[in-house]
Amino acid sequence: MEEELIWETHGLLPLERQLHEASGWNQVERMKDLIEKRVNIRARNHVGRVALHWAAGAGHEQAVRLLLEHGAAVDDMDSFGMNALLLSAWFGHLQIVQILVSAGAKVHCENKDGLTLLHCAAQKGHMPVLAFIMEDLEDVALDRVDKLGRTAFHRAAEHGQLDALDFLVGSGCDHSVKDKEGNTALHLAASQGHVAVLRRLVDIGLDLEEQNTEGLIALHAAAQGIHTDCVKLLLSAGSNVNVLTQKKLSCLHFAALGGSVDVCRALIKAGGCTNVADKQGTAPIHLAVRHNFPGLVQLFIDAHSDLDAMDIRRQTPLHLAAEHAWQDVAEMLLIAGVDLSLRDKQGKTALAVAARSNHISLVDMIIKADRFYRWEKGHQRLF
Template sequence: LVLPLERQLHEASRWNQVERMKELFEKRVNIRARNHVGRVALHWAAGAGHEQAVRLLLERGAAVDDVDSFGMNSLLLSAWFGHLQIVQILVNAGAKVHCESKDGLTLLHCAAQKGHVPVLAFVMEDLEDVALDHADKLGRTAFHRAAEHGQLDALDFLVGSGCDHSVKDKGGNTALHLAASQGHVDVLQRLVDIGLDLEEQNTEGLTALHAAAEGIHADCVMLLLGAGSNVNALTQKRLSCLHYAALGGSEDLSRALIKAGGCTNVADKQGTTPMHLAVKHNFPGLVQLLIDGHSDLDAVDIRRQTPLHLAAEHAWQDVADMLLIAGADLSLRDKQGKTALAVAARSNHVSLVDMIIKADRFYRWEKQDHRQETQQLRSVLWRLASRYLRPNEWKKLAYSWQFTEAHVCAIEQQWTGTRSYQEHGHRMLLIWLHGVAAAGENPSKALFEGLVAIGRRDLAESTRNMANGEPTAPRRCTAM
């Protein structure tokens, strides 16, 4: 830790307070004192571009090549911040010009990344034996750094100086990959004009188009598509650009890729399609776009799950609604042998269970019927389920109306106590009513016939009276 006087020297150097610095030197302050990240006074003065402070520190014996915890010395810091005059002063003071930070950054890397062309020009024209294509610890040259950080002027200078355009970093990335991944469309255009290979893949198999799609950089994607990039190129994991667009939930990008010929049904090594991803991450707009683009609704992944299984697992009702309307196959089973209905029931997603049963029974989905003539019947159904139906009678009714065993099991999956059968019966009756209304049948007549079929004519008669608004027993006059 720095002492109070040493901290004051750092601050004075940072703000070019030369007189205060001289006062501190009179008190024999330690000029090489370091703070918690290894910075000395000369680092602050050089990074801030203060010529007077730098000269004073050098006169007082500051070590020109001291490095901080990141391996950055005063020369690298002055190049990073674009202070050409400080760079020249330090070089004249004997600074090592071939220095590197712990990340392997040289003077060229620092100046290129920050776009300081005058510093680049000084390094290339006035210093000796500077390696233009020297790579840092990531295998990136100054050309890579300029592209990655969108420094077009620096990029042009390096190109004019004869740098290697096609060099790759340790991840197999060209400058095209790096510019695309960061969304630098002007730099990307220049690299395309230079003639970099659009289909070059990095070690993971990504092209520049993949990198742009992964970053959801629509303008870069459009540029690369216009230049002829392969929209259906696959990575090592068999990911397409549309997979990346789906992961990011971008409808605009997905639309552009589909319009350019992107395949909507390509599956990665896990069997995952863009539709699986759009459903899993709950992007309803993108799901509808993929449906309209003729995506396979029944594609199965490595777990044999369809998009509808995923919607059921995560209880995404809007997405499930879209898939049901589009005609997703409800009979398909995952590796555990479960249908989407069973998955929803297992997870206790009651409203989704009911939605799937309705779709399975009537092969279409309509909004809940709220016509006035059904309102009284709904009240009757509630009383029927909660007061009059005995345990298991709701199941008999369900089977008489062609509910399947899977439907019944899904409904009774939710356990709320010894009287759960009342809630189960009510849900079944509402699902039944939805179907009867959708089919244009007379619900009162169908209910009467169903109750008779299970041997409850007494209940059928009283229920018909309730539905017609008639009293089920004589009313008595009472005096207040």
């Protein structure tokens, strides 16, 4: 929203442009001169913004009063559905909010995303504005949802506004409400890595195992966002590390996709199963190999992952390393002792895959490993 207040003067006549700029800089005397020249106070730029929007968003009390005195419409909206009252709440200008309310602004307005005054103040953490809305305005719907189905409580959690969150809790908001995607405030705080807010939500007693429409719990969201501290916090609070989503993805799958050794280590230490496959037959180690995360591959090897697990194409981790020419990863897998005889859906071994792609050094490495395996097996029989 801040970027929307960058100067935009397209579609204005010269004097109108000057009024917009003077309003944004609180140049009251210049504004008076322009008003005497009968400039159109309600002139809109190409995104529907009027002079009052600039003055209110910048928190200029004198400019706001002058514009209102000369016929500015208090509830004019721009093309985003933002009016002066919503802008002043968004930027935390309490005095402007109070002036506009006294001037008859509609306090139950919302922008095109469904954000109300309460949403704006909560998302930005403007406590004086939040207190004024709750304590001085009438019939404020505490749990009103925006177009995403999110309340002010959701917005505060998603944007890490702990004081706003506490204020809303103290005001009696609904902690358990879900948005249109089934997310609770716990999901949103975890996905954005807001540890302090997440800790408060855990203390409040939000359900750690609540799943959204895709089957994700907050721990999945934290792992997906590679927020190690949030993952550790949720695990210590008792979150189930092996819950699967609708697509049978575990938290380890999300951590592997993000390449985070720290998150994967925390999940494995908490009992995360490294061999669980999703609906495509993909285990976390497949993802680590596919995206060339050697540190993760070694971690899964040390955690006794199934090194010969096959995905929906019957590809093992070594097939993937051969396909993408990940030499360091292939070496790790070969040292760990994979089965070189396994074939994918096309009937190809990892050696054949490497040869097909003309990865000469990988071909040589796999051949040498095969010879070593045979030599080692022969010597075991001798003894």
